[in-house]
Amino acid sequence: MEVLRVEELTVRRGKRKVLDGVTFSLRVGEKFIIAGDNGAGKTTLIETVMGFIPAEGGRIYLKGREVRNEEDFYALRTTVGYVFQNPDDQLFSLTVEEELAFAPLNLKLSREEVERRIDRALKAFSIEHLREKTIHSLSGGEKRIVSIACVLTMEPEALILDEPTTGLDRKRFKRLVEFLKETDKSVIVVTHDVELIKSLGWKVYRLENGKLFLLP
Numbered sequence: 001m002e003v004l005r006v007e008e009l010t011v012r013r014g015k016r017k018v019l020d021g022v023t024f025s026l027r028v029g030e031k032f033i034i035a036g037d038n039g040a041g042k043t044t045l046i047e048t049v050m051g052f053i054p055a056e057g058g059r060i061y062l063k064g065r066e067v068r069n070e071e072d073f074y075a076l077r078t079t080v081g082y083v084f085q086n087p088d089d090q091l092f093s094l095t096v097e098e099e100l101a102f103a104p105l106n107l108k109l110s111r112e113e114v115e116r117r118i119d120r121a122l123k124a125f126s127i128e129h130l131r132e133k134t135i136h137s138l139s140g141g142e143k144r145i146v147s148i149a150c151v152l153t154m155e156p157e158a159l160i161l162d163e164p165t166t167g168l169d170r171k172r173f174k175r176l177v178e179f180l181k182e183t184d185k186s187v188i189v190v191t192h193d194v195e196l197i198k199s200l201g202w203k204v205y206r207l208e209n210g211k212l213f214l215l216p
């Protein structure tokens with residue numbers, strides 16, 4: 001069973017063809033890495049899959065069903081949690097608590113369930129002390145961790161994280177690696193952090209010249 005399938009995705013940004021026929025699939029429980037140089041198109045690939053950038057050609061499937069319109073992309077975004085490369089593009093609430101509550105409230109869950117999910121997400125990364133803080137007052141690394149915790153409150157089946165270790169200290173880096181290895185969700189990590197790639201030990205795809213290759 002596949003959570004996601006991408007076929008022959010082609011995306012142009014300006015004059016440049018950034019993605020030139022990218023194909024991959026993410027099976028239930030599968031975990032892999034997408035690596036590639038700065039500007040290779042990793043973020044473009046993910047943002048196209050999430051429906052933020054229009055594709056010139058190709059197809060995206062969620063659990064075997066083609067994703068065609070905004071409604072389909074909405075379903076995709078509740079099934080696949082996406083952690084942005086830049087937390088400032090993701091976080092928009094005044095406080096950490098409000099930010100964490102946003103997705104579950106949007107899912108029309110009960111107040112108790114929302115509370116339960118906020119507690120669990122804070123606990124997962126030991127950031128209970130950040131709950132009442134304003135987003136604005138957080139450090140770079142704190143914003144990163146909060147942006148990951150936020151995606152968890154949606155309880156998505158799959159996760160896509162774009163450069164999730166940027167700005168993290170040793171302790172948080174280790175905790176994140178542990179979390180990614182332990183979770184039974186399907187996971188795609190986009191990164192060129194060699195230490196992260198080594199620590200995870202997952203299969204690695206490389207994006208180069210608009211194409212995705214599986215590294216041996």
Ligand SMILES: Nc1ncnc2c1ncn2[C@@H]1O[C@H](COP(=O)(O)OP(=O)(O)OP(=O)(O)O)[C@@H](O)[C@H]1O
Nearest residue numbers: 013014018036037038039040041042043044045085
């Ligand atoms: N908003 C934009 N408009 C036009 N071109 C863009 C835009 N954002 C990115 N690009 C171009 O698309 C190409 C791919 O960028 P992208 O951000 O996808 O690369 P990346 O692999 O994620 O790089 P990094 O490792 O630095 O995060 C680059 O050539 C970049 O200049």
Ligand SMILES: [Mg+2]
Nearest residue numbers: 042043044085
């Ligand atoms: Mg990027």
